[in-house]
Amino acid sequence: MDKKRPRTRIQMKNTAAIMEAALDIFSQHGFRGATLDLIAKSSGLSKPNLLYYFPSKEAIHIELLSGLMETWIAPLRALDPQGDPITELMSYVDRKLQMSQDYPRESRLFANEIVQGAPRMFISISEDLKALVDEKSAILQTWSDDGKIAKVNPRHLLFSIWALTQHYADFDVQIRAILDGHEEDPFEEARHFVHTAFLRIITP
Amino acid sequence: MDKKRPRTRIQMKNTAAIMEAALDIFSQHGFRGATLDLIAKSSGLSKPNLLYYFPSKEAIHIELLSGLMETWIAPLRALDPQGDPITELMSYVDRKLQMSQDYPRESRLFANEIVQGAPRMFISISEDLKALVDEKSAILQTWSDDGKIAKVNPRHLLFSIWALTQHYADFDVQIRAILDGHEEDPFEEARHFVHTAFLRIITP
DNA sequence: TCGCATTTTGACCAATTGGTCAGAAACACG
DNA sequence: CGTGTTTCTGACCAATTGGTCAAAATGCGA
Missing domain, CATH: 1.10.10.60 (Homeodomain-like)
Known part of the structure; x- marks a missing residue:
């Protein structure tokens, strides 16, 4: 082949x-x-x-990662500089959480890889992803400067969105174990919590 | 032995x-x-x-996990029901972030284990950790009911604290790759961001 | 220093695992 | 059908790896 x-x-x-x-x-x-x-x-x-x-085994893994990478960062790519800042950011948050719910395996695949130092995808992170983050951070920065959103470090804002939304996929077992007896579906309450949390963070 | x-x-x-x-x-x-x-x-x-x-190899792993578990959850255990709610929560956040900075290996050890379904520590999560979270959640709930902190789901609030702070340890490579050329030490800005973020989330 | 208990090691083993290869089977098509 | 190509498989291999064991080395109190 x-x-x-x-x-x-x-x-x-x-x-x-x-x-x-x-x-x-x-x-x-x-x-x-x-x-x-x-x-x-x-x-x-x-x-x-x-x-x-x-x-080889490694070839399968690489093919898998590179094939999924684009899908994985698509929501960020879709962030529209022309749209309303708050709306754009909140719908990015929503879509990210939705992806954690719909594609937990993909989230865990990347988590596994990155936690162990990303030995097989460091390039695509430090080049492709970095370029995209640089581009979108600039947009967030203008929004912030213009007072459309709160004054926050754009890159760390993105980190926090990733951290919080992907946590629901990556740490699924822990979350379900702790929520046992309190909530049936973690994502229901998660959607509400994450929404209000980020609304508070980014509202000027 | x-x-x-x-x-x-x-x-x-x-x-x-x-x-x-x-x-x-x-x-x-x-x-x-x-x-x-x-x-x-x-x-x-x-x-x-x-x-x-x-x-056996497994025995080493188990001994390591169980020996570290208590240290790992100590900050939450220290949350004082008698203290000032905002101060208590913010210093919990600070200490959690400090642990990510000082003990990234421990953070990654647990992350590795949980992402893969926690096959070797499900018990301690679903029993010890759950009990602690139940206890502290009740405190957060009273604070929330009394209007001392914002009305948020206490368990998801804890999840968000874990997610955000541990993200800086677990995804360290990704963060450094993306921050390359912008920040020397991620934790400096992280401390500021995380602080203001949670202050906004929990302030009534 | 003697003698016993603790500690350490080289040699070895069986199971797992990524990968190869020659040939068989299935398929496509004139 | 016949034939060349694609697809598939059983048998096999070498390296890795978790673990064992008998014996050697070391530590240590009397």
Whole structure:
């Protein structure tokens, strides 16, 4: 498989199955904890067949990360400089929390990777993501300077949005254990809390 | 080594060296990614000698986690129901952030474990930690009811404090990569941001 | 210094795991 | 059908890794 993109129907189906299985296994066990046997079983293929489509375990992981990166940062990319500052920021917060709810595996995949020093995605963070953050921070800075939002450090504001929203995906077990007997679905109350919290933070 | 606590001077020295090395290795690579050889080399002992002091890799990990758990939740335990609500909460926030700065390895150790479903510490979370959170949440609730702090869900408030402060330790690489060229020490600005953020959230 | 207990180690083992390979099976198509 | 290509597999391999063990080295009190 040295072709860049899947061509035949079989290739499409199998690479998709591998990516799905890999997301499951890698997000649950981390890179080192995941085994080719686990991914093979989960995808319904044999181990040698896995390696027919991808040259190595690391190649699967890299392909997975780079394929998901764009989706993951899409909400920030969508932040509109022309829109109303408060509305734009709050809907960014909402969408980020929604992503934690809808794609917890993706969140954990990145969390696993970054907590361990991002050995396999440092480049895309320090280049692609940094460039995007630089761009959007400038916008937040103008909004802040113009008194449209409170005077806060734009980068740390973004960190806090990531931290709070992704926490609900990454630390899901802990949250559910602690909320046990109090709330059925953490995300219901989370949505309300996160909304009011950030509204207070960014309102001038 | 079936003795509960180290007795001789040699035992004290070596178990301490093992714990220190284990913290280093486990927090950096996660449980599966850490190897006995790595821990052995880092502690200056031979692998069989490691296993003279601890029966297994898992035993080292468990001992490490349970030994650190109490230190980790100490700041919350110190929250004083008699003190001034705003002051108490803000100093809890400050101490939590300080711990992220002073003990990032401990933070990452727990993060690694919880992100992967806390397979080796679910009990202490769902029992010890839950009990503590239940107790402190009740205090926050009275403060909230009495109008001493804003009306917020106490448990989610705690989650947000954990999320934001620990984010600076757990996602350290990402933060430094993004801040590169803008801030030398992330924690300086972090302290200011986190402080004002939570002040806004909890002020009635 | 003697003698016993503690500590340390080299050699070794079995299981796991990422990866290879030759050939079989399935498929596409003239 | 026949044939060339794609897909798939069982058998196998070498490296890693958690753990064992008998024996050697060391520590230490009397």
